[in-house]
């Protein structure tokens with residue numbers, strides 16, 4: 001029988017995969033709340049809560065040798081349904097009497113699996129004898145199943161691509177159902193959460209909003225909160241959510257870093273002060289940011305300097321307001337997962353996003369980050385449930401460090417001015433072509449490389465401008481947008497003709513991975 005949505009949720013044990021949060025997201029898409037807990041806190045989590053089922057993530061560890069992270073034995077005795085994914089499948093198999101070995105041929109990317117048996121996980125999705133596409137990413141593989149299990153799917157390099165012990169409701173898959181490259185993956189996860197774990201599937205973003213509002217009230221109490229607005233979707237949604245929770249206890253601060261796009265500062269003032277009536281302080285700090293960044297070349301150093309400058313100014317503004325206890329930020333899950341492992345599990349650092357890894361130790365304000373577990377498109381849905389206009393929730397993301405991470409090498413005010421113009425032309429053309437909504441993020445980059453050109457009868461020796469436009473679901477993976485040559489030709493022509501300092505335009509066709517979206 002289906003449980004009520006009030007207390008049903010799936011516990012996700014994080015063994016350090018880069019995509020653990022995609023599992024959380026797929027579960028939520030099935031209408032079930034989910035919570036990610038690091039494997040190091042799994043024992044405690046089970047004592048303190050009553051989940052409807054458990055999913056074990058993948059991870060970089062190997063169950064062979066060393067001291068791999070394990071699932072506490074209480075889980076297997078709890079009677080809860082368990083789904084192990086990749087490392088999760090391997091650790092479950094090893095714990096329950098099966099064995100794992102290092103595969104001679106590793107599988108990365110798309111693979112075909114063959115369905116060997118019907119199984120509750122596949123109900124209504126896959127049938128015996130069929131072949132289906134899945135996403136694999138593994139070196140180790142299960143070679144002997146634990147007693148009680150049977151194989152339900154095989155692939156070329158994983159004889160136990162999916163295994164099941166339906167009596168105990170234990171399931172293991174070597175592939176990754178949480179990534180979009182496993183086309184039926186979300187339906188398998190829904191089978192697990194709704195059919196196998198018995199959840200009703202009635203959780204929604206409105207439920208998240210109500211819970212977040214009460215959590216903010218509980219965290220903040222009578223305290224005062226200061227919120228940094230960047231002009232982007234995330235900080236706008238965070239501010240509106242916090243305003244709903246605590247009203248005038250919130251003051252928003254907008255810092256013009258001198259690293260913003262054309263018209264951005266005015267737009268923020270208009271929307272927040274006039275549109276929402278939210279208390280807003282504006283601060284012009286371009287000289288301070290550009291001064292501190294002068295001569296700095298290393299991307300990580302730039303991010304740290306910007307993070308520190310932001311916090312310094314917030315602290316000053318906070319002092320000006322009197323007693324302030326909390327700093328609110330629109331930090332999202334992708335910002336967190338690539339800086340540290342958000343839930344304490346073992347995962348690798350790619351970049352320190354300014355609002356996470358760049359925070360100075362001495363910061364005196366406590367953080368309120370109500371969007372920390374959400375992906376960008378979930379934040380957009382939340383924004384709509386809060387009544388924000390489409391023009392605001394549909395905006396492309398813009399990074400906290402702004403144009404500083406779009407000028408590789410040393411930043412100079414004149415370079416920022418040049419880049420700002422190129423960026424404006426690119427976005428204007430995208431809007432005019434009706435492509436803005438199709439593209440997840442688009443921007444220009446100014447390269448510290450000069451090349452020779454010819455304009456009229458004159459030789460030119462100026463900088464290169466890179467254009468980047470991607471489609472993405474959540475910023476974790478992305479593909480370059482396939483513009484027509486004609487469109488790129490128009491943009492290139494305008495940039496080179498209208499802007500002094502750029503004589504060549506290139507289009508970045510790299511996907512993420514292996515590239516990141518930003519160049520730094």
Ligand code: XMP
Nearest residue numbers: 353354355397398399400401475516517518
């Ligand atoms: P990357 O470059 O990591 O970018 O593939 C993924 C998404 O995150 C944005 N981004 C940032 N956002 N602070 C932010 O608020 C940052 O430091 C930061 N760095 C990257 C990026 O624009 C893209 O949308």
